[in-house]
Amino acid sequence: MPPSDLLPADTVTKLYRDHHGWLSIWLRKKLGNSFDAADLAHDTFVRLMSGRRKDGVGAEPRALLTHIAKGLVVDHWRRRALEDAYLAAVAHLPAPEVPSPEMRALILETLHVIDATLRTLPAKTREIFLLSQFDGMAYADIAQTQRVSLATVKRHMQKALTACLIAYQVHAA
Amino acid sequence: MSAVIDPAILEEAAGWLVRFQSETLSAADRAAFDRWLARSAAHGAAWQRVEDMLRGFGQVPPAIGRDTLRRLDRPGRRQAIRALGALLVLGPAAWAGWRTLPWREWAADVRTATGEQRHLELADGTRLVLNTASAVDILYTPEQRVLWLRAGEILLTTGRDPSPVHRPFIVRTSQGTIRALGTRFMVRDESASIRVAVFDGSVEIQPRDAGAAAVVVPAGQQTVFNAHEVEPLATAEAASASWEQGMLAVRNWRLADLVDELARYRRGVLRCDPAVAGLRVSGAFPLADTDGSLRLLEKTLPVRISRVTPFWVTVAPRAAVTN
Numbered sequence: 431m432p433p434s435d436l437l438p439a440d441t442v443t444k445l446y447r448d449h450h451g452w453l454s455i456w457l458r459k460k461l462g463n464s465f466d467a468a469d470l471a472h473d474t475f476v477r478l479m480s481g482r483r484k485d486g487v488g489a490e491p492r493a494l495l496t497h498i499a500k501g502l503v504v505d506h507w508r509r510r511a512l513e514d515a516y517l518a519a520v521a522h523l524p525a526p527e528v529p530s531p532e533m534r535a536l537i538l539e540t541l542h543v544i545d546a547t548l549r550t551l552p553a554k555t556r557e558i559f560l561l562s563q564f565d566g567m568a569y570a571d572i573a574q575t576q577r578v579s580l581a582t583v584k585r586h587m588q589k590a591l592t593a594c595l596i597a598y599q600v601h602a603a
Numbered sequence: 604m605s606a607v608i609d610p611a612i613l614e615e616a617a618g619w620l621v622r623f624q625s626e627t628l629s630a631a632d633r634a635a636f637d638r639w640l641a642r643s644a645a646h647g648a649a650w651q652r653v654e655d656m657l658r659g660f661g662q663v664p665p666a667i668g669r670d671t672l673r674r675l676d677r678p679g680r681r682q683a684i685r686a687l688g689a690l691l692v693l694g695p696a697a698w699a700g701w702r703t704l705p706w707r708e709w710a711a712d713v714r715t716a717t718g719e720q721r722h723l724e725l726a727d728g729t730r731l732v733l734n735t736a737s738a739v740d741i742l743y744t745p746e747q748r749v750l751w752l753r754a755g756e757i758l759l760t761t762g763r764d765p766s767p768v769h770r771p772f773i774v775r776t777s778q779g780t781i782r783a784l785g786t787r788f789m790v791r792d793e794s795a796s797i798r799v800a801v802f803d804g805s806v807e808i809q810p811r812d813a814g815a816a817a818v819v820v821p822a823g824q825q826t827v828f829n830a831h832e833v834e835p836l837a838t839a840e841a842a843s844a845s846w847e848q849g850m851l852a853v854r855n856w857r858l859a860d861l862v863d864e865l866a867r868y869r870r871g872v873l874r875c876d877p878a879v880a881g882l883r884v885s886g887a888f889p890l891a892d893t894d895g896s897l898r899l900l901e902k903t904l905p906v907r908i909s910r911v912t913p914f915w916v917t918v919a920p921r922a923a924v925t926n
Contacts, residue, residue: 515674519667526726526743526764533662533723540659541671548672562624563660564669569625584621591617595649596610598656 442479449495450475456496460503470506474499505546512542547597551590558583559590608649615639616649620657641914654716661714714738715755718868718891720849728762729772732847734791735868735890743770751775756791758847759783760803778830779810786822789844793827800825800839808833851888851896858882858904862918869893871914878920879906 437445450471457467457474477498516538520528529537548556558576561567562583569587573580619636622628628636640646713733715721721733726743733739737755742748747770750757761772761783772783774790776797781790786804790797799808801820809817811830818833820826825839842852853861859880866873868890882904888896897908900918909917 511675512671516667516671518674519670523667524745526745526748527664528726529664529667530724530726536659537663537667540663541668543659544668545672545675560669560672564665564672566665580625584625587621587624588614588617591620592610592614594656595613595617595652598652598659 437479442475445478445491445495446475449491452492453495453499457499457503461506466506470499470502473502477502508545509538509542512545513538516541543597544594547590547593551593555586555590558586562587608645608652612645612649613652616646616653619650620653637914641912658714658716713741714753717870718893720846720890725762727764730760730762732758734758734846746770748772749775752790752792752797754792756789756846758787758789758844760787777811778828779808779812779815782807782809784819788820796827796829798825798827800843802839802841802844845887846890849890851890852886853888854885856884858884858900858906858918861888861900865890865893865896871912871916873916874918876906876917876919879904879918882906 453474454464454467454471457470458464461467461470474495478495516534548559551559558572561572561576562569567575569580569583573583576583619639622632640650713721713723713731715733715735715737717736719735723731723733725731725741725748727748729748731739731741731750734756737757738753739757740751740753742751748764750759750773752774757774759774764770764772774781774783776790776792777794778797781788781797781799784805784807786801786806788799788801788804788806790799799806799820801822801824803822805819805821807817807819808826808828809815810828810832815831816833818826818828818836820836823839824836825843826836827834840854842854845852851861851864853864857880859875859877861884862873862875865888873893884900884904886899886903888899890896897916897918900906901908905921906918907921909919911917
């Protein structure tokens, strides 16, 4: 990324000084606790600094910061929901089958990327992706149960896997 | 931080993955895939991302992944949930999604790509190290702890099981089972046979055939077995687990054997010219950098490394190069 696309350091410092206070309060109201609010306020500025802002932050930095923070809040709740769903899913497993904390973090990370990616795809594509990657059905079997052609299954899989690969890219970067 | 890859190339990579998952590719298709892979660094990186992604998917136990995603109840997800409901009715279909892939190590729960090694700690504290191009299914039940070695090589240090009931620790292989008796040992799939080396404690080998006698291998010993019999025990070289530290330590090996061993850690073809196959080698070779290991050979032996392509390398006599 050419450095010229990034916001200059003094701009960021000024933004931080002017806006960190209200943003933290706004986030605390949204999230209900100041720990998460502090984290997300920090993440908002990190996102602001690392993003491409050819045209600067515009005349109304509040709007941009709120926009970024809203996205992070949504992401935060989704991760929370995912964690809750995960805990419920493993609650009935015997202790040795519950993944270690280390594995758990890896699993949640993967599921988060999959969840975020699936949300952007049509219902049919999501369905076929889940059948293939999480239930282990062969393409031909999916075609049969979903009453579509094999070529259609392949087209949906191509779309879903491309989206996942791009999501992994964003995620890894 | 990974480099940004052109989405168009990622789309092509996804296309190849779809083909691998949906059909058996001909030799010509595989050659076309190799050409695609070699087209640029970005193509190689795109495929690496495919493998990383599949490894990520593979780390999610299917039942947990399915259950978690199903529980994420919200509008807009009803379609998917209905699909998942249908799955539950279909019953516990085998976790066979990866079986459609041409490489059987992808059918496993944990796997490593060529040149990769992984260290894992399992639920009971057992430490599992996977060497290059290896695959293991892990199945812990209330009755037993089972590792199914699908391909490659693993080093195990069994942990103290937290379960109140004693559960045997068993490694299943294509040729038979190995029962751990509190131990640190290595198992390597050599296709037609299985090599076992024991460093601590002992293991009991039971070849697959009914009627074949079980053999106990004590610490410091190693052996090779197939479905019918266990070979006489030999002294285990302590250095045989040196790969765990990322080095291959050898003493007085034939060059051909060393080259075969290094080939396990790299993609493509690495072969040794018969004219130099019998040269003797000792030393320690870095596994993460097999090109460096080959350069080391070039410095210490009368050989030269001939590269037809990065995927086709020959260790040849220094004077004349043949391929």
